[in-house]
Amino acid sequence: MKKRYITIAVIIETLLLVAFVLGGGLYTYVLANGVINERMRDSKGSFNFMLPDENYEYTPQTFIQYVVTWHWDYVRTVLRPDQGFYGYIELYDGTALDTSSPLGYVQCSEDSYIDYDEVRILRVDGPIDEIAIRYDPEFDAECDDIFIYGGTVTTFNGTYQLGTFDSAGYGERTTVAEWAQDVYLYCPVLVFAKTYEQDELNREAQELFEQVHDAVINGSDTVELEKEDIRTSYCIVITDTSAGRLYDMCLFHPVQIAVTSHIGTYVVMLLALLVIETVIAVAFVKSYKTRAEYEMRSRRLTRGIAHELKTPLAVAKAYMENWEYIDEKDRPEYADKINKEVDDMAELISILLEMDKLDSGKIKLNLEEVELVSLIKSVYKRIEPLAKERNLEVTIDALNEHVIKADLRLMRIAVGNYLTNMVKYAEKEAHIKIGVNGYNVRAEFSNDSENEGESKTDKLNSNGMGLEINENIMKIHGFKCGSSMRKHDTMFWFEAPVNE
Numbered sequence: 001m002k003k004r005y006i007t008i009a010v011i012i013e014t015l016l017l018v019a020f021v022l023g024g025g026l027y028t029y030v031l032a033n034g035v036i037n038e039r040m041r042d043s044k045g046s047f048n049f050m051l052p053d054e055n056y057e058y059t060p061q062t063f064i065q066y067v068v069t070w071h072w073d074y075v076r077t078v079l080r081p082d083q084g085f086y087g088y089i090e091l092y093d094g095t096a097l098d099t100s101s102p103l104g105y106v107q108c109s110e111d112s113y114i115d116y117d118e119v120r121i122l123r124v125d126g127p128i129d130e131i132a133i134r135y136d137p138e139f140d141a142e143c144d145d146i147f148i149y150g151g152t153v154t155t156f157n158g159t160y161q162l163g164t165f166d167s168a169g170y171g172e173r174t175t176v177a178e179w180a181q182d183v184y185l186y187c188p189v190l191v192f193a194k195t196y197e198q199d200e201l202n203r204e205a206q207e208l209f210e211q212v213h214d215a216v217i218n219g220s221d222t223v224e225l226e227k228e229d230i231r232t233s234y235c236i237v238i239t240d241t242s243a244g245r246l247y248d249m250c251l252f253h254p255v256q257i258a259v260t261s262h263i264g265t266y267v268v269m270l271l272a273l274l275v276i277e278t279v280i281a282v283a284f285v286k287s288y289k290t291r292a293e294y295e296m297r298s299r300r301l302t303r304g305i306a307h308e309l310k311t312p313l314a315v316a317k318a319y320m321e322n323w324e325y326i327d328e329k330d331r332p333e334y335a336d337k338i339n340k341e342v343d344d345m346a347e348l349i350s351i352l353l354e355m356d357k358l359d360s361g362k363i364k365l366n367l368e369e370v371e372l373v374s375l376i377k378s379v380y381k382r383i384e385p386l387a388k389e390r391n392l393e394v395t396i397d398a399l400n401e402h403v404i405k406a407d408l409r410l411m412r413i414a415v416g417n418y419l420t421n422m423v424k425y426a427e428k429e430a431h432i433k434i435g436v437n438g439y440n441v442r443a444e445f446s447n448d449s450e451n452e453g454e455s456k457t458d459k460l461n462s463n464g465m466g467l468e469i470n471e472n473i474m475k476i477h478g479f480k481c482g483s484s485m486r487k488h489d490t491m492f493w494f495e496a497p498v499n500e
Contacts, residue, residue: 009284013277020273024266031258032230039083039257040228043235043250058243060091061146061170065119067246068105075248082260084201084251086209091244095167097121100206102128104189106139106148108180120179122148123163124189132157137187143179145171153187205251208234216247230254316341365407365476369499372441373398373434375408379415380432387423387430394423398434402441404496406477414473418445418492425449425490440480441498446491470494 058066067089079085089097097103101123108118120143124133133155139162141151147165154160215223216238226235234251259266319326319338326334377396387394422430426447433444474481474494481494 009281013280016276016280017273020269024269028255028258029230031262032254035252035254035257036228036230036233039080039250039252039254040226040233040235043083044237056242058241060093060095060243063091063241063243064089064097064121064146065105068103068121069119071246079250082201082252082257084203084205084249086202086205086247086249086251088209088213088247088249089244090247095165095244097165098206099202101125101163102189102191104133104187106137106176106180107186108183120148120176121146121165122153122187122189123165124153125161125163128160128189128191132189133160134186134188136185139176139180139185141176142173143176144169144173148176149173151176201251205234205249208251209236209247209249212236213247313341313345366409367405368408369403370406370408370411372402372404372443372496374401375411376415376419376432376434376443379412380419382416383419383423386420387426390423390426392423392426393429394432395429396432396434398432402434402436403499404441405499406479406496410473410477414470414494415443417470418443421445421492422447436498437495439497440495442493442495444491444493446489448488449490451485451487451490 071087075085075087085099087099091097104122104124106120106122108120122141133153135155137153137155139148139151139153141153141162142149144167147167147170148162150164151162152159153162212223212225216225216236225238227233232251232253234249237248237250239246239248316338319334323331323334376398380394380396384394419432422432422445426449428448430445430447433442433446435442470492471481477496479494479496481492483490483492485491
């Protein structure tokens with residue numbers, strides 16, 4: 001039986017776990033698709049930036065200057081921390097410009113208007129804060145008409161190393177100081193990777209772009225410029241001009257974004273699963289214990305019934321077998337004895353049927369107000385001859401009346417079992433005590449019986465069923481009951497709420 005319960009519990013909990021995983025997977029899939037739709041739309045829209053009219057004749061200088069001053073700044077403000085970005089400028093003369101390092105521009109002007117003839121592009125090697133060299137920096141470097149090449153830049157909080165560009169040169173080279181001629185310089189530097197995670201995403205975007213770059217240049221039809229996948233989605237937006245081409249690569253992980261942004265929901269779902277799994281496990285354990293106790297009680301009762309029926313049947317059989325040898329004048333006496341044995345068996349069967357009703361829950365309580373002291377005294381009157389026959393000293397300690405709400409017929413049976421047990425196993429004296437315990441009335445039935453080698457079941461009626469009957473009667477009433485056995489005394493008790 002235990003193995004069957006364990007198997008059923010494992011099957012149910014496994015099915016519940018599978019349902020949770022499938023439901024969680026479907027929930028994640030829906031969330032991830034929502035992320036894809038939103039991010040792909042926003043990413044494509046973010047790469048529309050201010051360039052001159054499509055008929056404008058770009059030079060390498062104007063194209064690079066427009067892209068860095070307008071587009072990079074716009075991308076910086078709209079990209080989210082959980083998206084990777086890689087921008088790549090490719091001039092038709094072979095010059096390439098990417099965003100692997102922070103890029104910036106130097107504006108040789110004090111007002112907000114950008115004169116592209118007075119703009120130079122720079123690259124900073126190493127990490128840098130976006131405002132670190134923005135205002136009036138000093139350069140120790142060379143520049144041509146587009147780029148600043150190598151050297152250093154110094155500002156109020158330190159000196160930074162500048163990177164070089166792979167360029168054949170645009171115009172005559174000179175120092176930045178000669179170009180600027182002591183005019184106030186404004187130099188915003190745009191940083192795309194601010195954290196380790198973001199840097200990883202940027203590297204992933206760059207690596208993916210490099211895999212498809214050659215295919216894009218060669219005009220291959222097999223290259224995927226965008227991909228919508230719940231694990232990794234990306235889009236590459238290409239802008240062609242007369243001077244060169246701009247690539248904007250945006251990459252993100254929809255499932256990771258969905259889970260991270262809804263982590264609270266996932267935690268609640270997991271906790272709910274654990275609670276449900278625990279409740280099911282506890283319910284099965286409780287059910288198994290209840291079933292095991294019921295079967296054990298049934299086996300005990302079956303043995304008790306078999307034992308109790310065996311004696312009256314044997315006696316009745318003996319009388320019947322010897323009937324013809326019994327004197328005519330003694331036969332009425334023996335007939336009475338046979339009837340008594342039959343009555344005992346009928347009473348035993350009635351008790352068994354009552355037990356079956358109590359166990360199955362089919363019995364219906366007829367609740368009424370019952371005065372407990374009067375009930376106990378009236379039932380004791382039927383037991384009193386047995387007490388007197390055994391010369392027992394029986395005392396009843398009950399000063400006040402105590403009314404409870406109960407089924408009178410069932411309470412008579414329970415009280416009768418308690419009293420019969422008390423008198424039957426007493427050595428010299430027995431005691432009944434009824435009193436108040438908090439909001440309950442408590443009835444105690446005790447005697448001075450010797451308990452060595454005895455069990456509680458043996459002590460409550462010789463047929464072994466009184467304990468089961470009383471426990472069930474108290475249970476369906478919602479009353480408490482129990483017992484205590486010491487070496488020289490035994491007590492059974494029950495408590496019921498006082499009816500106000």
